[in-house]
Amino acid sequence: xxxxxxxxxxxxxxxxxxxxxxxxxxxxxxxxxxxxxxxxxxxxxxxxxxxxxxxxxxxxxxxxxxxxxxxxxxxxxxxxxxxxxxxxxxxxxxxxxxxxxxxxxxxxxxxxxxxxxxxxxxxxxxxxxxxxxxxxxxxxxxxxxxxxxxxxxxxxxxxxxxxxxxxxxxxxxxxxxxxxxxxxxxxxxxxxxxxxxxxxxxxxxxxxxxxxxxxxxxxxxxxxxxxxxxxxxxxxxxxxxxxxxxxxxxxxxxxxxxxxxxxxxxxxxxxxxxxxxxxxxxxxxxxxxxxxxxxxxxxxxxxxxx
Amino acid sequence: xxxxxxxxxxxxxxxxxxxxxxxxxxxxxxxxxxxxxxxxxxxxxxxxxxxxxxxxxxxxxxxxxxxxxxxxxxxxxxxxxxxxxxxxxxxxxxxxxxxxxxxxxxxxxxxxxxxxxxxxxxxxxxxxxxxxxxxxxxxxxxxxxxxxxxxxxxxxxxxxxxxxxxxxxxxxxxxxxxxxxxxxxxxxxxxxxxxxxxxxxxxxxxxxxxxxxxxxxxxxxxxxxxxxxxxxxxxxxxxxxxxxxxxxxxxxxxxxxxxxxxxxxxxxxxxxxxxxxxxxxxxxxxxxxxxxxxxxxxxxxxxxxxxxxxxxxxxxxxxxxxxxxxxxxxxxxxxxxxxxxxxxxxxxxxxxxxxxxxxxxxxxxxxxxxxxxxxxxxxxxxxxxxxxxxxxxxxxxxxxxxxxxxxxxxxxxxxxxxxxxxxxxxxxxxxxxxxxxxxxxxxxxxxxxxxxxxxxxxxxxxxxxxxxx
Numbered sequence: 001x002x003x004x005x006x007x008x009x010x011x012x013x014x015x016x017x018x019x020x021x022x023x024x025x026x027x028x029x030x031x032x033x034x035x036x037x038x039x040x041x042x043x044x045x046x047x048x049x050x051x052x053x054x055x056x057x058x059x060x061x062x063x064x065x066x067x068x069x070x071x072x073x074x075x076x077x078x079x080x081x082x083x084x085x086x087x088x089x090x091x092x093x094x095x096x097x098x099x100x101x102x103x104x105x106x107x108x109x110x111x112x113x114x115x116x117x118x119x120x121x122x123x124x125x126x127x128x129x130x131x132x133x134x135x136x137x138x139x140x141x142x143x144x145x146x147x148x149x150x151x152x153x154x155x156x157x158x159x160x161x162x163x164x165x166x167x168x169x170x171x172x173x174x175x176x177x178x179x180x181x182x183x184x185x186x187x188x189x190x191x192x193x194x195x196x197x198x199x200x201x202x203x204x205x206x207x208x209x210x211x212x213x214x215x216x217x218x219x220x221x222x223x224x225x226x227x228x229x230x231x232x233x234x235x236x237x238x239x240x241x242x243x244x245x246x247x248x249x250x251x252x253x254x255x256x257x258x259x260x261x262x263x264x265x266x267x268x269x270x271x272x273x274x275x276x277x278x279x280x281x282x283x284x285x286x287x288x289x290x291x292x293x294x295x296x297x298x299x300x301x302x303x304x305x306x
Numbered sequence: 307x308x309x310x311x312x313x314x315x316x317x318x319x320x321x322x323x324x325x326x327x328x329x330x331x332x333x334x335x336x337x338x339x340x341x342x343x344x345x346x347x348x349x350x351x352x353x354x355x356x357x358x359x360x361x362x363x364x365x366x367x368x369x370x371x372x373x374x375x376x377x378x379x380x381x382x383x384x385x386x387x388x389x390x391x392x393x394x395x396x397x398x399x400x401x402x403x404x405x406x407x408x409x410x411x412x413x414x415x416x417x418x419x420x421x422x423x424x425x426x427x428x429x430x431x432x433x434x435x436x437x438x439x440x441x442x443x444x445x446x447x448x449x450x451x452x453x454x455x456x457x458x459x460x461x462x463x464x465x466x467x468x469x470x471x472x473x474x475x476x477x478x479x480x481x482x483x484x485x486x487x488x489x490x491x492x493x494x495x496x497x498x499x500x501x502x503x504x505x506x507x508x509x510x511x512x513x514x515x516x517x518x519x520x521x522x523x524x525x526x527x528x529x530x531x532x533x534x535x536x537x538x539x540x541x542x543x544x545x546x547x548x549x550x551x552x553x554x555x556x557x558x559x560x561x562x563x564x565x566x567x568x569x570x571x572x573x574x575x576x577x578x579x580x581x582x583x584x585x586x587x588x589x590x591x592x593x594x595x596x597x598x599x600x601x602x603x604x605x606x607x608x609x610x611x612x613x614x615x616x617x618x619x620x621x622x623x624x625x626x627x628x629x630x631x632x633x634x635x636x637x638x639x640x641x642x643x644x645x646x647x648x649x650x651x652x653x654x655x656x657x658x659x660x661x662x663x664x665x666x667x668x669x670x671x672x673x674x675x676x677x678x679x680x681x682x683x684x685x686x687x688x689x690x691x692x693x694x695x696x697x698x699x700x701x702x703x704x705x706x707x708x709x710x711x712x713x714x715x716x717x718x719x720x721x722x723x724x725x726x727x728x729x730x731x732x733x734x735x736x737x738x739x740x741x742x743x744x745x746x747x748x749x750x751x752x753x754x755x756x757x758x759x760x761x762x763x764x765x766x767x768x769x770x771x772x773x774x775x
Contacts, residue, residue: 178647185644188633195592195630196644196687197616255635 019300020247020264027268031275038278045155051270052159053078053222055263057237058244059170060214062262063207065245066174068187068254069115071211073104073122075237078219079230080126085220086139086229090148094216100126101212102205109201119208123238131231138230141223149224159221163263166217171259179206187254243290244269247297268293308370309334310453310484315365316355318508325351327508328365333453333484335371338475338498341488343505344527344706345676349488352505353455356486371452371484378458380438382430389413389426392445416444420474436467440474447483454478455486460494461704464578465732472498490706492520493735528708536739537711539718540758543742544568545603547726548620548695550589553598558584559750562598566695566726571717573741574730576769581750582730583625586697590622591615603694616645619694623684623701625730631684632672639668641683645691654690662686663712678709685716696720697728702736714740734762 031038057074064071077100085093100122107118151157174180182203185193194200218237223229248265250257272293276286311333318326326348333339341349354360356367357375382391389409390397398408413426422440430438439459446454456475460468468491475485475498489495495502495518502514504526512526525531548566553559559581566572574582588595594610601607608614615622624630633641642655659668662682664675672683681701688696698717702710717727717740731737737744744756746768753768 178650181640181643181647184636184640185633188635189630191630192633193644194612195590195622195624197613198644198647199613251635255633 020249020261020268020297023247023297023300024264024268024271027271027275031271031278035275035278038275041155043274043278045157045160047267047270047274048160048163049157049225050274051266052163053218053225053234054237054240054244054269055163055266056166056214056218056221057234057241058248058262058266059166059259060211060218061238061241061245062170062248062250062257062259063173063180063183063214064115064211065242065250065252066187066254066257067183067204067207068190069108069204069207070119070242070252071101071104071208071215072116072119072238073100073126074211074215074218074241075234075239076123076126076130077101077212077215078222078234078237079232080130080219081216082141082145082219082223082229082233083130083134083139083231085145085216086141086223087133089142090145090220093145093220094213097216097219098209098213101209101215104212105205105208108208109204127235134229134231136231138228140228141220145220145224145229146227147224148221149226159225162217162221166214167259167263170262173210174257174259179203183207184255187256189255240269243294246301247294249301265297268297310369310371311356311373312368312370313356313365314367316352316362316367317364318351318355318360318362320351325508326355326362329505329508329510331356331503331510333486335452335482335484336479337500338479338485338487340495340499340502341486341505342495342502342523342527344708345678346706347505347527348508349505350457351508353457353486353488356455372450373453373455374446374449374451375455375457376439376442376446376459378461380435380442382438382442384431385429387427387429388417388424388433388441391430391441392416392426392448394445416448417441419447420444421470421477434467435462436464436470439463439471443474447478451483453484453486455488457488458490458704459487460489460491468494490704492523495523496520524707527706535707535711536736537714537718538571538740538742539722540742541569541721541724543570544724547603548589548728549599549601550585551599551601553585553588553595553600555584555588555593555595557750559588559595559747562747562750562752564728564745564752566728568694568724568726569721570743571721571727571729571741573737573744574728574747575732575734575737575744575765576747576753578732580747580769582747583699584750585747586622586699586728586730587624589615590620590697592622616691616693621645621688621691621693621696623681623688623696623698625699625703627677627681627684627704632680634673636672637669638664638672638675638683641672642668642686642690645687651690658686658689661689662716676706676709678705678712681705682709682712682716685713689716689720693725695726695728697730699730700732701729702731702733710736734765738762738765 037043061071077097081093081097084096104119104122107113108115148158182198185198186200186203190200222233244265245262247268248261250261272290276289309332313331316326316329329352343349353375355362357373392413393409398405410426420440420443422437424437459471479485499516502518503510504512506529545568546565547568550562550564553562562585576582587593589600591610591612591614599606602618602620607618643650664679664682672680701713720727729741738760742758744760746753746765748769748771753771756764
């Protein structure tokens with residue numbers, strides 16, 4: 001192939017991989033022009049904090065989606081982990097989150113359940129357990145967890161830093177670890193992965209456990225922000241996490257997805273919500289707009305891939 | 307006689323790539339016109355231009371007949387009946403509802419034209435792939451297609467099914483249909499072709515008559531003289547590296563014993579369904595077996611455990627490249643490193659990629675490669691893992707002549723380094739030409755073994771023998 005062909009190719013590839021970023025920039029530009037309040041440092045920091053919980057959930061979801069699965073339980077697991085954290089100690093919450101993920105993984109790989117079903121079951125079980133152990137009441141978080149949600153300085157909130165740190169971890173896991181490389185192989189072609197000597201079942205255990213762990217981290221951040229773990233915290237967040245992953249260009253059929261894409265996807269959702277608030281769009285209509293944006297992102301993605 | 311299709315000076319670019327460059331083609335009524343060329347030579351593009359899917363950038367096409375293309379991926383609805391598929395876009399109707407009676411009345415006549423004996427109410431899903439092809443051909447003929455383009459229809463067929471298809475093609479030709487036939491199998495060409503247009507790099511490099519020799523076709527296709535189609539360099543056989551003894555899985559294979567020595571290529575021939583792939587998969591630990599043992603280099607290999615098989619020094623290139631061999635969403639590099647993730651070595655990866663002469667970069671999506679280059683990537687994955695014994699299952703299916711020879715060279719190189727190769731192949735000239743010994747399987751058993759230099763007749767005689775069980 002000639003150089004021109006290759007260059008054209010790489011432009012196309014760049015767009016295919018960074019379409020969400022372009023969308024985010026356009027969105028930010030439109031908001032900056034239409035409302036001066038958007039482009040203030042304080043507002044941008046707020047957007048970052050609002051994005052943090054969804055982004056952290058979505059990072060864990062990225063592992064699962066790249067490996068060809070889905071995890072519907074992350075919202076409930078986040079709530080359960082936060083509640084356990086509030087009733088005992090933060091680190092215990094993390095362990096519980098990872099355990100929930102391990103159960104998901106075991107159901108998927110050894111029980112051969114479709115991921116949708118296994119994690120749907122966990123969605124219900126984890127939420128139920130949260131209600132049981134909390135007695136339906138919110139509980140105050142301990143100092144450690146409250147610290148996770150606090151600001152180091154007014155312009156430096158810890159959730160934002162945690163999001164960036166876990167973003168780095170996600171990128172590292174996906175691109176530099178064997179587990180990450182195997183996620184792409186399993187999601188791209190499970191049979192080929194198996195015939196190449198990859199222990200697909202065991203890998204899936206770890207992959208879902210990671211998702212559970214990230215969900216727990218998100219739950220703790222969320223609770224820390226409010227200094228309180230609520231039994232109805234993070235309801236429906238799994239859908240936002242999936243949306244962030246998809247807006248970020250990952251394919252729900254597996255094998256495709258990147259940490260940067262997911263971060264951008266989560267930021268798109270947060271910026272959109274923030275912008276719609278600033279523009280005083282009624283919350284009912286906000287849902288309509290957000291749904292339309294998700295469909296649009298997926299549509300553009302499918303057009304680009306053609 | 308007037309041509310059904312006259313194409314002149316067809317040129318087509320995709321970006322900066324010239325896919326077709328001034329190609330002329332005539333298709334007459336009552337001829338089988340073969341399009342021959344390596345993958346990427348422009349056959350598919352030409353077919354798409356003829357069918358009107360792509361517009362040519364330059365050149366003219368005159369169509370004097372309706373034209374139908376039968377692709378490898380069939381355009382049938384599996385859950386519908388044969389009759390419904392036959393009349394798919396023009397179901398006979400009565401009072402606004404589908405007239406099933408009329409459909410059933412007319413279907414048998416159509417099926418007869420292609421010699422297909424299935425019930426019109428049978429679901430297409432329940433038919434074999436060969437029968438499905440016939441349904442699609444029958445549908446095309448009913449729509450008064452004067453020209454039928456068959457894009458590698460035999461790639462998915464067994465020997466007898468192919469014979470049957472070639473017969474039907476000859477019949478259609480005698481009834482005045484013009485057929486354009488694409489295939490990689492030169493022997494099929496010699497059996498049915500009236501004319502052969504050879505494409506290379508988007509250009510028509512010659513039109514041959516029905517009596518063209520294999521050598522002539524290949525040389526035109528690759529553009530240089532080919533010394534040897536099967537360049538096997540035999541080595542002194544050493545210690546036994548792979549010993550499959552008494553391997554049995556009821557219903558699949560029975561008491562199969564095969565030994566492969568260092569430096570050796572042992573072929574496994576047989577009809578489709580003889581149990582060859584099943585034995586290969588079982589030996590590699592993909593599927594379980596009931597009795598018997600698999601030993602590599604004198605040590606027994608744990609059954610039903612791919613990781614154990616790989617640790618013992620086995621590798622398998624599976625028959626279904628896209629379904630089992632490749633991660634199509636990945637890059638060339640990602641696919642090469644699949645079997646060696648635990649001890650990755652980027653330097654060696656690059657070295658292997660160079661040795662494979664895979665056209666393209668290690669960061670290129672493997673999806674964009676031709677079939678031959680994709681297969682080289684699957685083999686390269688194992689070259690990186692450096693197994694003692696590599697099992698190749700139909701390694702050159704759908705691979706063009708040039709890449710085939712490169713794959714054979716890789717086999718030679720492996721055996722020269724004291725490794726062993728078990729070559730499962732339905733391509734008789736290949737399995738005979740590249741193997742030092744040929745084991746023939748029939749009905750799940752080893753029917754016999756033939757030394758180097760066996761003839762196709764000898765192999766077939768063993769392959770078709772009646773079951774003794």
